[in-house]
Structure formats: C-alpha cells, structure tokens
Amino acid sequence: MKRHLRLKTDFPLFRFLPERWTACLFLIGCLCCTACGDDEEDGYVYPSLLTEFVEVYTDAKGNGTQFVTDNGKIYAINSPIQGLQPDAAYRLVCGYEVTADDQEGHPVAKIYTVETVNLLKLKEESSDTDDPLAVASIWNGGNYLNLHLMPKTQGGTQEWGYRSDSTRSSHTGTVYHLSLYHRQPGDPYSYSTTVYASLPLLPLGLQEGDSIAFTILTFDGRKTWRFGF
Structure with a gap:
C-alpha cells in the first residue's frame, strides 16, 4: 500500500x-x-x-x-x-x-x-439514522477511498462521515468493517446531485494483507464494497 x-x-x-x-x-x-x-x-x-x-x-x-x-x-x-x-x-x-x-x-x-470533496470523519451515531443514496463509483485511491455519490436533495443540509463498525483479525490480516454515515434531516428526496467524498486511509494503519469492507445504504438496500491492501 x-x-x-x-x-x-x-x-x-x-x-x-x-x-x-x-x-x-x-x-x-x-x-x-x-x-x-x-x-x-x-x-x-x-x-x-x-x-x-x-x-x-x-x-x-x-x-x-x-x-x-x-x-x-x-x-x-x-x-x-x-x-x-x-x-x-x-x-x-x-x-x-x-x-x-x-x-x-x-x-x-x-x-x-x-x-x-467531503473528507469523511469518524462518527459514532447508529446506522439506523442513515439516509439512502445512489453510488456512481467507489475506488481505492491509495491514501484514500474515493467516492462519487448521488444523493437526492432539495438543496438542504446533508451530513457526512464514516463509522468503524468492527474489525476481524486472522493470520492473513485484519478486515476493517466500515460504513458510510449519511443523514439529511429535513431535506426531501427531490432531485439527484453529485457529491465527492474521500475517506483517509493513513489513520487506519493498514498493513499488507489487510482489507476494508465498506458498506453504504443505497436506495436498493445496504451494499458492501471490499478492498484489499
């Protein structure tokens, strides 16, 4: 990495x-x-x-x-x-x-x-409060996970971040289970807009053999993307 x-x-x-x-x-x-x-x-x-x-x-x-x-x-x-x-x-x-x-x-x-670009910071709130969105793409940029997102909005405020849900270690490496934090209280789903976001990876201290399972609540339910390092 x-x-x-x-x-x-x-x-x-x-x-x-x-x-x-x-x-x-x-x-x-x-x-x-x-x-x-x-x-x-x-x-x-x-x-x-x-x-x-x-x-x-x-x-x-x-x-x-x-x-x-x-x-x-x-x-x-x-x-x-x-x-x-x-x-x-x-x-x-x-x-x-x-x-x-x-x-x-x-x-x-x-x-x-x-x-x-929204730099995603660690949040502690429950995933029960998440609002759904569409995902255009998500990829490993080296020092970041980069996200091209398409939430629906009416021009109101939207909140962004990520959660550290759990980790699982084995002899092959550690799996970091992370999820997107996204809320839009009081902002109706009216039209699609484009949002760019990056999750800094350096603070995680990833080692060779580690991986990330990143979950996002989409309009079709929760989906998970996996990245190896």
Missing part, C-alpha cells in the same frame, strides 16, 4: 474551500468552457481534460501553486489559485489539461473545473 506522498511540506490538515470561492471557481469554469466553445467554431480543438481527485497545495501567500494526483504525480498550476489559506492543502476534484510547459521540474497544468 502506498503510505504517503513524498512532499517537502508542513501543511496542516485539509480544509474545505469557502462557499464564496466555490462559486468563483464555478463561474471561472463556465467562462472557460464558453471561451473554448467559441474558439472551436473557429477551428480550435477543445482540450482533452483529465478529471481526478487531487490535493492542491498553497504557498505562504495563500496561492494554490501545485497539485498532486492520487498516484503521486506533481503538477505546477499555470495560473495560481488565489484567496486560499496559506500553507494549506485542499482535497479537490479537478478537471485539468497538461500543457507542454515545465516549471521547476514539474509539468504545468491548466485547471478548468474544480469541485470540493
């Missing part, structure tokens, strides 16, 4: 983007898409975007200057993201294009779209 990205930084825990910044990023993304669409009519080929979970790192001035993908690839950002917390790291889903440029030994990427 990959243990940790070898970055020479002393960044604190991940922070979520402020709502005002999320709105700004969305507007920037729309403008970029509009501009590219206009250029395409003049023969411009729309860039081939890669969409991945990444960690964006900021400098002492609060500018996002580089990001790291889950497979450890480091990219410099061609136009630094401004207005963030200094010396911090943000877990995001980015749509980006790799350019032909190079900066301090790292390829330069142009970011087109940005989505915030």
Whole structure:
C-alpha cells in the first residue's frame, strides 16, 4: 500500500474551500468552457481534460501553486489559485489539461473545473439514522477511498462521515468493517446531485494483507464494497 506522498511540506490538515470561492471557481469554469466553445467554431480543438481527485497545495501567500494526483504525480498550476489559506492543502476534484510547459521540474497544468470533496470523519451515531443514496463509483485511491455519490436533495443540509463498525483479525490480516454515515434531516428526496467524498486511509494503519469492507445504504438496500491492501 502506498503510505504517503513524498512532499517537502508542513501543511496542516485539509480544509474545505469557502462557499464564496466555490462559486468563483464555478463561474471561472463556465467562462472557460464558453471561451473554448467559441474558439472551436473557429477551428480550435477543445482540450482533452483529465478529471481526478487531487490535493492542491498553497504557498505562504495563500496561492494554490501545485497539485498532486492520487498516484503521486506533481503538477505546477499555470495560473495560481488565489484567496486560499496559506500553507494549506485542499482535497479537490479537478478537471485539468497538461500543457507542454515545465516549471521547476514539474509539468504545468491548466485547471478548468474544480469541485470540493467531503473528507469523511469518524462518527459514532447508529446506522439506523442513515439516509439512502445512489453510488456512481467507489475506488481505492491509495491514501484514500474515493467516492462519487448521488444523493437526492432539495438543496438542504446533508451530513457526512464514516463509522468503524468492527474489525476481524486472522493470520492473513485484519478486515476493517466500515460504513458510510449519511443523514439529511429535513431535506426531501427531490432531485439527484453529485457529491465527492474521500475517506483517509493513513489513520487506519493498514498493513499488507489487510482489507476494508465498506458498506453504504443505497436506495436498493445496504451494499458492501471490499478492498484489499
């Protein structure tokens, strides 16, 4: 199992983007898409975007200057993201294009779209309070379990986290039984929306031979995904 990205930084825990910044990023993304669409009519080929979970790192001035993908690839950002917390790291889903440029030994990427990611924290509440949702995909990102979820909402507040239900050890390794914590009190199931989430794996102290059984309450009942390490 990959243990940790070898970055020479002393960044604190991940922070979520402020709502005002999320709105700004969305507007920037729309403008970029509009501009590219206009250029395409003049023969411009729309860039081939890669969409991945990444960690964006900021400098002492609060500018996002580089990001790291889950497979450890480091990219410099061609136009630094401004207005963030200094010396911090943000877990995001980015749509980006790799350019032909190079900066301090790292390829330069142009970011087109940005989505915030819910970092799942440990919860103690019973699973009896869970609300169902749809699961688009869930996979092992190395240092995280990454989730692409589609809950139904009417624009209200939704709560996220995970539970440590039990562990079972044997001579082959330990099985960690975890489950998604998801509640939406007072938020009716009106229309589907997209939510990205990541469960940090480093705090679990996984060893070779260990595995995770991750259970989610879906609209079709509880389903379990299994991952070996």
